[in-house]
Structures are given as C-alpha cells and as structure tokens.
Amino acid sequence: MKVFVVGAGVMGSGIGQVFAMAGNQVTLYDVREDALRKAREGIAWSLNKLREKGVVKDPEETLGRISFSNSLECGGSDLVIEAVFEDLKVKGEVLREVSAKTKGVIATNTSSLPITELSTFVKRPERFLGMHFFNPPVLMKLVEVIRGEKTSDETFQFGLRVVSSLGKYPLPVRKDVFGFVVNRVLFRLFTAGCSLLALYTPEQIDYVAMNRLGMPMGLIMLLDYTGLDVNYNIAKEASRRGFEFQCPPLEERVKQGKLGAKSGEGFYNWS
Ligand code: CAA
Secondary structure (H helix, E strand, O other), rough: OEEEOOOOOOOHHHHHHOOOHHEEEEEOOOOHHHHHHHHHHHHHHHHHHHHHOOOOHHHHHHOOOOEEEEEOOOOOOOOOOOOOOOOOHHHHHHHHHOOOOOOOOEEEOOOOHHHHHHHHOOOOOOOOHEEEOOOOOOOOOOEEEEEOOOOOOOHHHHHHHHHHOOEEEEEOOOOOOOOOHHHHHHHHHHHHHHHOOOOHHHHHHHHHHOOOOOOOOOHHHHHHHOOOHHHHHHHHHHHHHHOOOOOOHHHHHHHHOEEEHOOEEEEEEOO
C-alpha cells in the first residue's frame, strides 16, 4: 500500500515508521527541511534499537521504504494520514489542500478534535476517518479508529483492517466526541495530577501514578513526554468546550519556551 504522511514531527515520523515496518511504501512530508532531517535520524535510531531487540531484521531496508519529501503531491496514495499540529485551523488548511490532491482515504491523527468537524474541510467526507496513534507510535499497541457522522462503513472497516495489519490493536470509536475515549480518561487524570503540583513535586506525584496506579510513566512526565505545547492547546480547547482538563502550570511553562522532552525542559529536565 502507498501511504503518505503529512507532518514529520514526533507523531508523523513514528506513524511513517510503523507503516514502513509493516512493508508499506511511505512518503513522509514536511515543509521544514530540519523536521525531515530530524525525522530520518529519529527513525534510523529507532530501527537500530528495534534490531537490537530482534523486532526489525534490516533497518536499512525498512528506512529505504520511506521517502522524505517537501512536496505535498499525494495523488496516487491509498491512504493519506494527517499528523500536523493539534489545532483546528492548522489541520483544516492542510486537510483542504490534501483533499484537493487525492481520491484515496484520508485519516487524521487528531488526538481530540471531532472527526465530523474536521470532515467539513475535505471533499469526500465518506472517505475520511480518525486514526489516533499514541506516543511513541512504534511501541504503543492501541490505535483509536474513529468514525465521523459521514464516514462510510467501507472506510471505517478499511481503517480497522489497516491498523490490524500493522500488528496494532484497533479500538473502534463510534461516538465521535471531543477527546474520544482515551483522552477523555486522561484529561481527568492530568487534571488531578496537576492540581497536586502546588503541594507535591512532579517526582512524588509520578511515583504514586507509577507505583500505585500502575502507569508505565508518571502523569507529569507523560505531559512532558507528549509535549507541553500540545497538551496546553488541548486543555484550552477542552475548557472552551466545557470539558475538564485544567493545568494552570502548563501555560506558564509554555510561555517560557519549556515544552517538555522535545525542548530539553518541562516539569523535568530532559537534557
Ligand atoms: N523506538 C524504539 N525504541 C524505543 C523508542 C522508540 N521510539 N522509545 C523508547 N525506546 C526504547 C528505549 O530506548 C529503551 O531501550 P533499552 O531497553 O535498550 O534501554 C526501551 O524502549 C524502554 O524504554 P525506557 O527504558 O525509556 O522506558 P520504559 O520501559 O518506560 O518504556 C515507554 C518507554 C514505552 C514510552 C513507556 O514509558 C510508556 O508506555 N509510557 C507511556 C506512554 C503513553 O502513555 N503514551 C500515550 C500518551 S497520550 C498520547 O500520545 C496521545 C495524545 O493524545 C496526546
């Protein structure tokens, strides 16, 4: 299958890698040359790591299935996956452009925005769905497959089959609500964790999350890991829509340029 991934950030590059590992031909697109360079380096690092673990046989061959491109020519792709910044306007512009160029299925990797809302930007909403991967896409097994009001049966079933073909577990989401299933749960947990930051250190809160709640990574560390800017944007959108995801210390850090793991500092020091 020919897969075109729009956006070579952490999610886009991870998604591209997952599809290449399953034998697909992938084009990873970004306008920023440095993003493409970082994506190639990150994927090469990850494939080598996975070879050490016996998950990938030939990292070079797998990397060879990915082309890195700054041209949005996605016509001829069987599937286009949009993985740009989590913002309705930004995603809308990209989806409109992509939809004018391809007749293939378009999936969005939005982590919270309803598919029905995003579908207003595409020409063929029946061939549009949500495919929500988790960070890091290469290691996380679950993928939410979300059906918008206009997504056809055929497209939804195609999405479920594609995710299974990657060796992942597709979670069918038929109620197209803000945050879907996973993030609706996470919003509550983040809100609880953040409210304790005035009283406890991130390490103490995360110790409880990991050792009492059994999470693989603490709540505050997870905010850093997935990006404070990403979470800040989601929190703003959530409260605009009347959902509970409050974390006042996020704003303060984002304004100081502390974006978590990717910038070297967030609630933790990552450098
Ligand atoms: N590719 C290949 N290998 C990787 C990797 C990658 N992308 N990332 C980490 N690894 C490797 C590490 O290098 C390490 O290798 P070694 O054993 O050789 O040292 C190994 O995987 C284990 O990693 P760590 O020792 O760092 O730590 P870990 O055992 O905790 O595993 C983790 C890492 C899988 C990320 C785990 O901490 C985890 O599951 N964290 C929670 C992640 C999560 O919940 N993600 C969802 C967030 S919500 C979201 O994404 C969506 C949203 O909507 C915002």
